[in-house]
Amino acid sequence: MxxxxxxxxxxxxxxxxxxxxxxxxxxxxxxxxxxxxxxxxxxxxxxxxxxxxxxxxxxxxxxxxxxxxxxxxxxxxxxxxxxxxxxxxxxxxxxxxxxxxxxxxxxxxxxxxxxxxxxxxxxxxxxxxxxxxxxxxxxxxxxxxxxxxxxxxxxxxxxxxxxxxxxxxxxxxxxxxxxxxxxxxxxxxxxxxxxxxxxxxxxxxxxxxxxxxxxxxxxxxxxxxxxxxxxxxxLFTLNDPAGQDVIPFRSLTMNVSRPKVMVGLRGIKRFDSGQDRLRYKLAIDLLLDMLLDDTSDNYLRLYDQGIIDDSFGYNLDMTRSFYFAYFSTNTDQQERFADEVMAILENADQELDQAADRFVGIKRAEIGRLVGLLDSPEAIGNRYGGELFARANLMDEILTMQTIELADLHQAAHDFINSQGMSVYQIVPHHQ
Incomplete structure (x- = not known):
């Protein structure tokens, strides 16, 4: 042992x-x-x-x-x-x-x-x-x-x-x-x-x-x-590893009171090791927080304009074979929401430069959140990814997060964000 x-x-x-x-x-x-x-x-x-x-x-x-x-x-x-x-x-x-x-x-x-x-x-x-x-x-x-x-x-x-x-x-x-x-x-x-x-x-x-x-x-x-x-x-392999088969838009009618809309972004980068995958994931997590967390100018602007409400959220899902990010909200301005989110993503470099003074605070906040999870056996267990992240545990995540710099977010944005990989899906009420 x-x-x-x-x-x-x-x-x-x-x-x-x-x-x-x-x-x-x-x-x-x-x-x-x-x-x-x-x-x-x-x-x-x-x-x-x-x-x-x-x-x-x-x-x-x-x-x-x-x-x-x-x-x-x-x-x-x-x-x-x-x-x-x-x-x-x-x-x-x-x-x-x-x-x-x-x-x-x-x-x-x-x-x-x-x-x-x-x-x-x-x-x-x-x-x-x-x-x-x-x-x-x-x-x-x-x-x-x-x-x-x-x-x-x-x-x-x-x-x-x-x-x-x-x-x-x-x-x-x-x-x-x-x-x-x-x-x-x-x-x-x-x-x-x-x-x-x-x-x-x-x-x-x-x-x-x-x-x-x-x-x-x-x-x-x-x-x-x-x-x-x-x-x-x-024998599972992606049908199109380059992601050229992404469908740009679809819509579904359901019995809902307000429309729901989601913007998705498919990643295509491949990783040499679990350590590389973990570092990349943490950089993307920080990138999304810089662009759209509830202290960002983008969030406050979209909220004040009624484009998003408290239902707004985003996340990065990563597995051994594929990964993607998604952004969703309940809104009556589905098209406006989709256009705004995609524009923010496509201009990530400029957005990061404009918000560079927030990077240290965002990073510290994320490290603080992860440190707080160390008091929860369930959180430690549920975040364990096994071979996906080279058997890294929550403490490894924190130590890796401490080494990430703003330049890593720029590189992650270059590797991840591409217009071809973006898509919109919405659910609209029957009466619309």
């Missing part, structure tokens, strides 16, 4: 890759009573085309299978893992994204027992025809519920504009039709391929003794037999 001490924060991280390939990271937090654990597999909704474990021919599985598998792993022959956590007083949950599936719990007691439950239920699949059919109905209702959510439809619609020929434009949960084709055999094929320990990581943060916890995890894993380590052979 390797120990890395962060003198600036008086904290240490303990790391070890177990014999079966599972990457374990432990981050003890002195003086805390809560412990948060998250077990993640590098498998998400876009990974639907691959060569199965120890096979040679590729397969295409139905959309939504990663999310479906997340649901099914909790259910066993004679119990549900949620109930086991509940009996121990722990909160448990799971989520699936485009490129990962994570299982988690938080607890203030009986950490060993909860860790055993987490490791055991994730590593002990149980699928039957009857349980799969039952889950199809449950997830089908979930999909229909999100179909009625204007904010989700806005986000998904933008993905359809930015990646019209890639699996990201399909709901992570799939469609009612696609999940109807999921079988126990398909679930097991995906499980055997992507739930190998060598494709997973386990992060435990909060109140813990690293020596004892690592011993518990090793003891659990040594009692189990796993096949040969084999990295998943994914």
């Amino acid at each position: 390797k120990k890395q001490f962060y003198q600036e924060f008086n904290r240490s991280v303990y790391r070890e890759t177990l014999a079966n390939g599972l990457q374990v990271e432990l981050l003890p937090m002195a003086g805390f009573n809560k412990t948060y654990a998250m077990m993640t597999t590098d498998f998400g909704s876009v990974d639907n085309h691959f060569v199965p474990y120890q096979e040679t021919e590729p397969v295409q599985v139905p959309d939504g299978v990663a999310h479906f598998l997340e649901h099914k792993l909790f259910e066993k022959k004679d119990h549900d893992a949620f109930d086991l956590f509940g009996e121990l007083g722990a909160d448990s949950n799971a989520f699936t994204s485009f490129t990962q599936t994570s299982y988690l719990f938080s607890t203030t007691s009986r950490l060993k027992d909860n860790l055993q439950i987490l490791l055991d239920f994730v590593q002990d699949p149980y699928f039957t025809e009857q349980s799969v059919q039952k889950e199809q109905g449950i997830i089908g209702q979930e999909i229909q519920m999100y179909d009625d959510d204007p904010s989700w439809r806005l986000y998904l619609g933008m993905l359809g504009n930015l990646y019209p020929h890639d699996p990201m434009h399909i709901d992570i949960a799939g469609t009612v039709d696609s999940i109807s084709h999921i079988t126990p055999e398909i679930l097991m094929t995906c499980y055997r391929t992507f739930y190998q320990p060598s494709n997973m990581n386990l992060l435990v943060v909060g109140k813990l003794d690293p020596v004892a916890v690592m011993s518990w995890i090793k003891g659990n894993q040594e009692q189990k037999q796993f096949g040969l380590q084999e990295k998943p052979h994914r």
Whole structure:
């Protein structure tokens, strides 16, 4: 077990890759009573085309299978893992994204027992025809519920504009039709391929003794037999890595009281390492804050003119295969909002120069926000990106952020912002 001490924060991280390939990271937090654990597999909704474990021919599985598998792993022959956590007083949950599936719990007691439950239920699949059919109905209702959510439809619609020929434009949960084709055999094929320990990581943060916890995890894993380590052979590639297939504009009519509009920006830069990706992401985060946070001249001008309101927000989503930024608001001036945001982005260099005196303050504010998250085991766990950012944790983020200068924002703007990668999606009321 390797120990890395962060003198600036008086904290240490303990790391070890177990014999079966599972990457374990432990981050003890002195003086805390809560412990948060998250077990993640590098498998998400876009990974639907691959060569199965120890096979040679590729397969295409139905959309939504990663999310479906997340649901099914909790259910066993004679119990549900949620109930086991509940009996121990722990909160448990799971989520699936485009490129990962994570299982988690938080607890203030009986950490060993909860860790055993987490490791055991994730590593002990149980699928039957009857349980799969039952889950199809449950997830089908979930999909229909999100179909009625204007904010989700806005986000998904933008993905359809930015990646019209890639699996990201399909709901992570799939469609009612696609999940109807999921079988126990398909679930097991995906499980055997992507739930190998060598494709997973386990992060435990909060109140813990690293020596004892690592011993518990090793003891659990040594009692189990796993096949040969084999990295998943994914066949997902972007339809157009240059981003020339972006759809400039689409609109959807829904039962909403006010129009919703989103501007999206697709990035095409490729990265040599996880460290490069992290530094670039943090530079983009600062860039967007400089251009449009609620202390910027742009925000105040758009707010005063009634183009945006308190619903305005922006974010950068980054995964191992793609990344994009989006800006959204509720407004009756959809076209004006889109034009203003795109103009701000296209003139980012000038905007940065004009706001150069704000850079130090913006950077300090972001560092302060990140430092504040160090008091939350959940925040530390949820920000961990695994191999995406070369296993960097929140403390690594802060140290990297401290080294970013205004010139890095200019370079990031040059690499990221291009008119061809911009798109607009709006949702309008029926009466318009």
